[in-house]
Amino acid sequence: MLIAYLNTLKNKNIFLCSQSKPRRNLLEQLGLQLNIYPSSFEEDLDKSLYKDPKDYVKDTCQGKVNDVLKKFQQENINWDIAIFCDTIIVLNDKIIEKPENEQQAADFLRTFKNNTQYVHTACFVLFNDKQNNKVIERHVIDTCKVIFGDIPEECIIAYSKTDHFKGKCGGYGIQDVGASFIEKIEGQHSTVIGLPVYSLCKILVDNIKELNWQ
Amino acid sequence: MLIAYLNTLKNKNIFLCSQSKPRRNLLEQLGLQLNIYPSSFEEDLDKSLYKDPKDYVKDTCQGKVNDVLKKFQQENINWDIAIFCDTIIVLNDKIIEKPENEQQAADFLRTFKNNTQYVHTACFVLFNDKQNNKVIERHVIDTCKVIFGDIPEECIIAYSKTDHFKGKCGGYGIQDVGASFIEKIEGQHSTVIGLPVYSLCKILVDNIKELNWQ
Numbered sequence: 001m002l003i004a005y006l007n008t009l010k011n012k013n014i015f016l017c018s019q020s021k022p023r024r025n026l027l028e029q030l031g032l033q034l035n036i037y038p039s040s041f042e043e044d045l046d047k048s049l050y051k052d053p054k055d056y057v058k059d060t061c062q063g064k065v066n067d068v069l070k071k072f073q074q075e076n077i078n079w080d081i082a083i084f085c086d087t088i089i090v091l092n093d094k095i096i097e098k099p100e101n102e103q104q105a106a107d108f109l110r111t112f113k114n115n116t117q118y119v120h121t122a123c124f125v126l127f128n129d130k131q132n133n134k135v136i137e138r139h140v141i142d143t144c145k146v147i148f149g150d151i152p153e154e155c156i157i158a159y160s161k162t163d164h165f166k167g168k169c170g171g172y173g174i175q176d177v178g179a180s181f182i183e184k185i186e187g188q189h190s191t192v193i194g195l196p197v198y199s200l201c202k203i204l205v206d207n208i209k210e211l212n213w214q
Numbered sequence: 215m216l217i218a219y220l221n222t223l224k225n226k227n228i229f230l231c232s233q234s235k236p237r238r239n240l241l242e243q244l245g246l247q248l249n250i251y252p253s254s255f256e257e258d259l260d261k262s263l264y265k266d267p268k269d270y271v272k273d274t275c276q277g278k279v280n281d282v283l284k285k286f287q288q289e290n291i292n293w294d295i296a297i298f299c300d301t302i303i304v305l306n307d308k309i310i311e312k313p314e315n316e317q318q319a320a321d322f323l324r325t326f327k328n329n330t331q332y333v334h335t336a337c338f339v340l341f342n343d344k345q346n347n348k349v350i351e352r353h354v355i356d357t358c359k360v361i362f363g364d365i366p367e368e369c370i371i372a373y374s375k376t377d378h379f380k381g382k383c384g385g386y387g388i389q390d391v392g393a394s395f396i397e398k399i400e401g402q403h404s405t406v407i408g409l410p411v412y413s414l415c416k417i418l419v420d421n422i423k424e425l426n427w428q
């Protein structure tokens with residue numbers, strides 16, 4: 001989708017405000033050249049205050065946006081596009097994020113197997129409209145349904161003893177060995193990786209046209 | 215899934231009988247060490263003889279199996295597991311394979327946009343049961359539903375002028391810029407890449423146990 005606009009985007013300062021390697025890979029595969037500028041937002045909102053987990057993931061992502069925008073101003077950073085994401089899993093009405101240790105990674109997989117989970121990824125895209133001296137904010141909360149198959153206990157134990165679970169929401173990556181646990185998905189597989197590529201490209205193309213960027 | 219059996223598999227000669235780089239990547243991400251041994255089967259079966267496209271993709275894959283098994287014998291190759299795949303797309307009851315040129319790649323995308331296609335991947339796995347002097351054949355034909363979004367004409371033109379379409383069924387890869395065209399899938403995303411990882415792992419684990427390989 002972006003391929004017709006890569007020349008335009010080459011002249012823009014694009015910031016990915018995340019330290020996730022898989023997110024970076026997704027964007028680089030699209031042909032984007034990125035600056036990496038993770039937010040230092042704490043990600044500690046009180047889950048009990050949220051009835052709808054999509055509001056929780058949206059507010060966490062909005063927290064990252066606010067944090068980085070402030071720093072962009074303070075540090076006088078020259079930016080054109082900034083991309084922010086946050087990903088959570090919802091299983092049996094409970095929000096699941098990164099496992100803290102081997103034990104929790106194994107427990108997660110035991111609750112995932114033969115079960116259906118929902119991965120929600122919030123993606124905010126900010127455009128710096130320098131001509132009109134304003135910031136345009138667009139966002140999407142995309143959901144992918146993920147259906148796990150059966151996972152033998154010996155595989156859960158062996159998996160949790162590796163590094164594969166570390167730093168990943170739910171402790172698995174659909175883009176690596178995690179694919180072997182997943183019987184079926186319904187949605188964008190990139191949403192499970194942490195950045196809904198189709199939704200993001202739509203936002204980028206629509207707004208590049210609207211801003212009349214050449 | 216395979217993670218508990220990687221030590222067993224390290225002592226086995228595993229052959230991927232395909233020259234597809236994305237298929238190889240999927241298997242290597244699982245931790246498998248592979249020998250690459252593509253078949254030279256012509257892939258020219260008469261489509262008009264098939265009512266169900268799944269039979270067509272199955273027979274093409276079976277053709278690859280027969281070709282390679284004969285060569286394994288002729289060349290006296292020491293093998294334990296051999297993996298074969300074939301992928302087709304079905305759109306409006308028509309079988310679609312690799313685009314032949316830029317023009318066809320663009321035409322494919324024009325028929326794909328705002329439309330639903332079915333990707334069928336046949337995967338045959340052969341186990342060499344040396345103890346009982348027999349070959350065990352297992353297979354699966356997995357289907358993934360792929361729903362394309364709208365694609366602006368300027369993006370179709372720009373895309374077809376790149377190398378991205380070359381050598382790919384339908385002329386796109388869900389694992390690269392092709393992801394930006396796809397609004398939603400239902401199934402295994404690895405089936406769209408050309409090798410259903412979940413299904414394959416299930417076959418491997420079940421048969422390693424049955425063969426009592428250590």
